[in-house]
Amino acid sequence: MTELTNLTVAQIRDGHRAGDFSAVEVAEAFSANVAGAKALNAFIVETPEHALEAAKQADADRAAGTLKPLSGVPIGMKDLFCTNGVQTTAASHMLEGFIPRYESTVSQKLWDAGAGMLGKLNLDQFAMGSSNETSYFGNVISPWRRKDGGNAALAPGGSSGGSSTAIAARLCPAATGTDTGGSIRQPAAFTGISGIKPTYGRCSRWGIVAFASSLDQAGPMARDVRDCAIMLENMAGFDAKDATSLNLPVPNWEAALSSDLKGKTVGIPKEYRLEGIDPDIDAMWEAGIAMLKDAGAAVVEISLPHTKYALPAYYIIAPAEASSNLARYDGVRYGLRDLPAKDSSGGGAGLQDMYAATRAEGFGPEVKRRIMIGTYVLSAGFYDAYYTQAQKVRTLIARDFEQAFGSCDVILAPTAPSAAFGLGEKMADPLAMYLNDVFAVPASLAGLPAMSVPAALNREGLPLGLQIIGKAFDEQSVLNAGLALEERSGFTARAEKWW
Amino acid sequence: MSDYRIKGETGEWEVVIGLEVHAQITTNAKLFSGAATAFGAEPNTQVSLVDAAMPGMLPVPNRECIRQAVRTGMAIEAQINRWSRFDRKNYFYADLPQGYQISQLYHPLVGEGSITVEADEKAGIPEAKVIGVERIHVEQDAGKLMHDQHPTMSYVDLNRSGVALMEIVSKPDMRSPAEAGAYVRKLRAILRYVGSCDGNMEEGSMRADVNVSVRRPGDEFGTRTETKNVNSVRFVMAVIEGEAKRQVELIESGGTVVQETRLYDPDRNETRSMRSKEDAHDYRYFPDPDLLPLELDDEFLVECRESLPELPDAKRDRYLALGISPYNADVLTAEVEAARWFDTLLDAGAKPVAAANWVTSELFGALNRMGRDLTDSPVSPQQAAELLGLVADGTISGTIAKQVFEKMLESGDGAAEIVERDGLKQTSDTGAIEAEIAKILTANADKVEQYKGGKEALFGFFVGQTMKAMQGKANPQVVNELLKKALG
Known part of the structure; x- marks a missing residue:
């Protein structure tokens, strides 16, 4: 029998249905992998009992003939999703020990579909970061290593770095991610897996710790395109509890998967051809173009003229929203409370002292940096120069895409400008870190579906990802193009186990 | 025109008043959550996860709150904005769980309208006056801090957190305490007719922020102060009177009025400074990204209008x-x-x-x-x-x-x-009445003489006697006619 932890979601689902193995065996196999991978620090909380419980139910359901779409599939849950009775921290000290008494809509849908939870996955604190180094619970380490023989620890990408690592290291077959400005796609690219950020509003944000409300979007991360489609079908759907939720039926994406791109046109944005870009990235992009042509697609050059303003606009809008969204962490009702002792003069610590101490203690440096940027850009006298301008840029970027989609169905671009970098390499320079999201951010600002699929290894032996951006609501074309790349790239590389 | 004037040492001053009335919308549920809104419930029993701002919770607008605000706007002939938007007003306070209040700064639900206060000579309003309303927007109420429950700590009650309010902002059109009082009473009547607010000022479901400035009649507006949360018509009038006097005295003694927020102390009938403009919060208003713009369709508007009483x-x-x-x-x-x-x-x-x-x-x-x-x-x-x-x-x-x-x-x-x-039917039986009249005239011959001599006021006496004899049941008109005939 093949090793169960090497199976994809579809293979586990189908094999379990066929009676090749029990769900309990699957859950136990993955839980064993999780337990044996502490060195990767992918999980903040492990919940083998939850996975086992769901597995027993799946086995019972199989016997009763009442299998559900994800029966027998254990998954990882990014620790940004509130889970009833299980600590939810957003990788912050602020929420350390916080146990919600409610379940996020997306996680509830997955449990309802029969999935089980292996644990809560590490991430950048409040999803702010591109390397997973801002987590209060320590950085995740990528399972990948450069083939130069050095053992430099590499970043798994961020913010969904626990998710990317856990999948790449076979600790779970699939996981949830969230993407605000690339947090699903960039870590997927760094670790040689797939991930899709659907159209804004496809997945309910209810119960997901908010970073930037107008950009935050949940999506799946998995080993291949089919698994992403299966997962997304069971995460998406209208939710009356989220006013920005899309009231549209959820398509049967898996059933409609097709790598035949005849009649489709792929746009190549000329503004994404950055000066001095890594030649490996460029080569992968060229290869990707050839693969899509091979799948029957026509290829045209398109222009997204406002691309260069996307990153600055993003780093105004996202921090502005974050500065307000994170105001609720004040020590009053839940989470960390740091009440300074009375001073020597006998003066009592007041409300302001509690706020200051709690937030100073509870937030990490990157979170504080973004709260301060956001507070600054929203303040009187600067609002128009920053926030209003950024919103205008956002509108222009959305219009760029609309115009481009007049002449193409999907857009192909690199996911990130480089392969995984070493842990610590960019922490001293926030701007260099932010630049990592340069290709991911425009689709986020426009609310468009976008996916990363592994396409090649660079000369250091590290995976690189190609990004497909689609029209709003057209996840199907994105998935199909992704499948065409997946079939042709023949990407089977995986990190060798060292942990 | 109001002739209300403050008589200062250097001459007369005119008072300029604008009111921001906060009216709690009468609904079973809060503005953005399904929690109940009953007054006087045990602390923290009417709080949803959204009201407590738990991580990941999201606001969803309550249709009925929007409907009531739109109906209120229609009732004051105001412009209804088919497209409006919610903004966040950011500040930290323990009674504000989200760290921001969801309100409407840039694009309110209701635009300009007006309220007419009737003439009331006695109160000093010589003729009816139209008071402009600048806007009505909807927003969340905050919770309540309780400072008297523990020696060193304050407690927080979130029952009111998230309750829907309408903020009804007048133009600075009022010129006397009487006009302001009449405006609040009229507004309250309209809200109660519409059913959008119970107008109960004692329970805090209606309260006013009172903006007052003084000027020489006809001059430019002076600097205004804002007295917060005044909760009765009487207090609104008292605040205006007191604050106008204070400002006049201040200016006449060489000082200047500073733009500031003040609090009213009903026990001492005076206002005191809460914070000046310099310490004013920078609220960092921006559109709430959790909420889409509010767009009203024809069907909704028609229902709102048709349902107005x-x-x-x-x-x-x-x-x-x-x-x-x-x-x-x-x-x-x-x-x-x-x-x-x-x-x-x-x-x-x-x-x-x-x-x-x-x-x-x-x-x-x-x-x-x-x-x-x-x-x-x-x-x-x-x-x-x-x-x-x-x-x-x-x-x-x-x-x-x-x-x-x-x-x-x-x-x-x-x-x-x-x-x-009880046999109280009145009689028009002329025979019975005539019989009694005859008796009375006979018994009061002297008065009959006087009457005929010109003392006509005695007619009432004969009417009274007749009615008495008829035990009140005689038709007064018939009695009059028959008496006139008998006294010929």
């Missing part, structure tokens, strides 16, 4: 057209319950003028004595209509009607039944 001004005009006196029309339309009661009385067939007089004097007098109000009146409009009908058709006199009404209040019996049982 007849409003105070229209009702007053209708009463005036029926011949009811302006005073009675004002009294009957001031409170929605009275107006409804009176309309039911008219529907039951009562004659308007007589009914209005009877309600404002007899009924209100009786309720006053009993310490009751219309909502628990022992007499229903139908019963009252029956009583008034008996007077109108001559079955009983006005005097007997008072007796019958007293008996109705005591027994709860119907007017006709009482009249029948």
